[in-house]
Amino acid sequence: MDSRLSATARAHPNIALIKYWGNRDEALRLPANASISFNLSGLETITSVAFEPRLTADSLEIDGLPAQGAAAERVVRHLDHIRALSGQRARARVVSRSNFPAGTGIASSASAFAALTVAACAACGLSLPEDHLSRIARLGSGSAARSIPDGFVALETGARDEQAFAHSLAAHTHWDLVDCIALVSREPKSVGSSEGHRRAATSPLQLARVEDAPRRLEACRRAIQEKDLLTLGEVVEQDCLLMHSVMMTSRPSLLYWLPVTVHILHQVREWRSHGLAAACTIDAGPNVHCLCEAASLEQVVSGLSHIPGVGEVIVCHPAPGATRIS
Amino acid sequence: MDSRLSATARAHPNIALIKYWGNRDEALRLPANASISFNLSGLETITSVAFEPRLTADSLEIDGLPAQGAAAERVVRHLDHIRALSGQRARARVVSRSNFPAGTGIASSASAFAALTVAACAACGLSLPEDHLSRIARLGSGSAARSIPDGFVALETGARDEQAFAHSLAAHTHWDLVDCIALVSREPKSVGSSEGHRRAATSPLQLARVEDAPRRLEACRRAIQEKDLLTLGEVVEQDCLLMHSVMMTSRPSLLYWLPVTVHILHQVREWRSHGLAAACTIDAGPNVHCLCEAASLEQVVSGLSHIPGVGEVIVCHPAPGATRIS
Numbered sequence: 001m002d003s004r005l006s007a008t009a010r011a012h013p014n015i016a017l018i019k020y021w022g023n024r025d026e027a028l029r030l031p032a033n034a035s036i037s038f039n040l041s042g043l044e045t046i047t048s049v050a051f052e053p054r055l056t057a058d059s060l061e062i063d064g065l066p067a068q069g070a071a072a073e074r075v076v077r078h079l080d081h082i083r084a085l086s087g088q089r090a091r092a093r094v095v096s097r098s099n100f101p102a103g104t105g106i107a108s109s110a111s112a113f114a115a116l117t118v119a120a121c122a123a124c125g126l127s128l129p130e131d132h133l134s135r136i137a138r139l140g141s142g143s144a145a146r147s148i149p150d151g152f153v154a155l156e157t158g159a160r161d162e163q164a165f166a167h168s169l170a171a172h173t174h175w176d177l178v179d180c181i182a183l184v185s186r187e188p189k190s191v192g193s194s195e196g197h198r199r200a201a202t203s204p205l206q207l208a209r210v211e212d213a214p215r216r217l218e219a220c221r222r223a224i225q226e227k228d229l230l231t232l233g234e235v236v237e238q239d240c241l242l243m244h245s246v247m248m249t250s251r252p253s254l255l256y257w258l259p260v261t262v263h264i265l266h267q268v269r270e271w272r273s274h275g276l277a278a279a280c281t282i283d284a285g286p287n288v289h290c291l292c293e294a295a296s297l298e299q300v301v302s303g304l305s306h307i308p309g310v311g312e313v314i315v316c317h318p319a320p321g322a323t324r325i326s
Numbered sequence: 327m328d329s330r331l332s333a334t335a336r337a338h339p340n341i342a343l344i345k346y347w348g349n350r351d352e353a354l355r356l357p358a359n360a361s362i363s364f365n366l367s368g369l370e371t372i373t374s375v376a377f378e379p380r381l382t383a384d385s386l387e388i389d390g391l392p393a394q395g396a397a398a399e400r401v402v403r404h405l406d407h408i409r410a411l412s413g414q415r416a417r418a419r420v421v422s423r424s425n426f427p428a429g430t431g432i433a434s435s436a437s438a439f440a441a442l443t444v445a446a447c448a449a450c451g452l453s454l455p456e457d458h459l460s461r462i463a464r465l466g467s468g469s470a471a472r473s474i475p476d477g478f479v480a481l482e483t484g485a486r487d488e489q490a491f492a493h494s495l496a497a498h499t500h501w502d503l504v505d506c507i508a509l510v511s512r513e514p515k516s517v518g519s520s521e522g523h524r525r526a527a528t529s530p531l532q533l534a535r536v537e538d539a540p541r542r543l544e545a546c547r548r549a550i551q552e553k554d555l556l557t558l559g560e561v562v563e564q565d566c567l568l569m570h571s572v573m574m575t576s577r578p579s580l581l582y583w584l585p586v587t588v589h590i591l592h593q594v595r596e597w598r599s600h601g602l603a604a605a606c607t608i609d610a611g612p613n614v615h616c617l618c619e620a621a622s623l624e625q626v627v628s629g630l631s632h633i634p635g636v637g638e639v640i641v642c643h644p645a646p647g648a649t650r651i652s
Contacts, residue, residue, distance in 0.1 A: 204537075204538035205531045208534035211530075234577075237579070241575050242571075242575050244574075245531060248570075248571065249564055253563070253567065255591060255595070259586060259588045260585060261585075262584065263585045265581060266581065
């Protein structure tokens with residue numbers, strides 16, 4: 001294998017603090033609104049890409065199994081895009097492995113397409129600035145754009161491809177905000193995010209959610225800058241409920257919550273009323289991400305673990321962006 | 327007691343199919359949007375009112391106990407309004423009794439203020455048309471306006487008091503639509519509807535919900551007329567989720583659901599996917615109202631009863647409006 005034609009990259013998934021839901025352009029995955037997230041330490045996808053002139057088709061292995069069907073087509077389309085940019089015409093051998101379950105509301109497609117983008121571009125010899133890598137990652141999965149830069153990240157929106165990239169708001173060392181993920185289900189969700197994004201426009205609430213986004217983005221940016229968990233928690237929890245409102249009122253309706261999801265929401269509100277600084281956010285799935293600072297970490301993890309229906313609590317700190325590791 | 331100065335009335339609570347949430351005028355309780363409901367048989371409030379010149383203050387007994395505090399003040403204000411209309415100056419003895427628990431999302435204030443309005447007006451000698459009685463009831467509790475007319479009822483909205491009254495869309499004998507109420511809590515809710523209505527405007531979603539209301543009202547009216555449960559169920563379920571979206575995203579947030587509320591929503595969706603015609607709606611509380619027709623009643627009641635956390639299932643058919651009974 002020619003080492004100049006191969007590369008390996010690591011990327012972390014991210015948790016959105018201000019959610020992205022719905023596209024203004026489906027083909028280009030131009031988000032309906034800007035979003036803010038941070039990368040999650042401990043959880044990662046490592047992807048190797050090698051362009052091999054002798055291959056007659058892309059060879060794709062994801063988590064130890066050959067990729068098939070729609071998932072494989074999506075990766076091939078992404079490789080085609082990078083081939084077109086670089087002039088590289090060979091087919092690729094891709095081996096990708098994540099250390100967390102896919103399709104459960106932890107954004108596995110984010111780390112997967114971020115790592116694939118960095119590895120494939122490097123293997124092609126493309127040396128691109130971060131904003132361009134982020135735009136390419138976005139074409140594979142909208143939230144993957146946010147797994148490219150370091151730490152706390154904003155994905156801007158815009159009417160054109162060149163405007164919709166993510167950039168770092170603060171390094172992962174800026175603030176030790178902890179995400180305690182209460183896993184309540186490891187089942188793949190019945191309706192994936194790509195289909196969900198398409199349904200967003202069918203909700204009578206989506207436009208109002210999008211129009212109010214600048215206010216929430218500004219409040220979130222400021223709270224990150226000032227490391228103000230109370231203000232952050234308020235806007236993050238409202239933002240997540242706005243997204244789930246759109247999901248529930250789409251046609252057909254998307255109800256990602258399980259009974260235990262509501263149990264955790266109430267529990268965290270009760271803790272907060274007793275002075276514990278913690279807030280919830282929920283991605284497109286039933287798991288609840290509980291945000292806190294290091295000082296309350298033990299109390300939050302212990303409290304979440306005791307809720308019937310919570311299978312495991314994963315603790316993540318802010319993490320760096322996607323990087324080539326070999 | 328002078329019988330010309332006393333009267334007794336019966337009124338039923340109602341379940342809103344298209345919800346009313348938020349007022350355009352708090353003092354007059356002019357609803358932000360029109361709503362549609364039907365009165366619930368079996369559940370009722372019976373209220374006697376006697377104006378007694380010798381009383382120095384209104385004497386109020388509700389469900390066997392003297393009314394106190396804010397609840398008493400609200401009734402006195404309502405009596406004052408009726409006294410002002412009629413010229414009657416005596417204080418009143420009011421005895422009211424409901425056969426269902428208050429404050430659990432079954433609109434006890436609706437039947438209470440409807441029965442109070444009919445009894446007090448009759449006791450004063452006021453003979454008013456239904457639309458006027460409905461407007462008076464509305465001043466006590468918005469949804470009480472809908473418990474005045476017969477059967478399936480629409481409460482119109484408008485910029486002035488005279489425009490906001492309820493009228494019957496179809497008699498209670500028109501369609502045997504059954505409401506199976508899964509009681510999951512008998513606890514009074516922590517935040518009452520009056521406070522909830524005031525919070526509606528703090529949600530970024532309320533305006534969009536209100537602006538989309540004409541579409542839902544028209545679909546609901548037509549579905550009632552055509553006795554089309556499938557169409558009715560779709561719009562009713564979406565409408566209720568729109569209201570709870572506004573509640574959850576208000577500031578402070580109102581999360582009326584319990585874990586079992588979500589369990590029931592999923593369960594009914596699963597039944598529907600297997601061909602059982604049923605739909606859910608949820609008032610300002612955690613109980614779920616499951617709508618079906620007589621043919622599936624047994625199956626729905628049995629299914630709901632087997633869900634852990636469902637304490638009791640109350641079955642209600644469409645009922646007449648508020649009437650004087652003595």
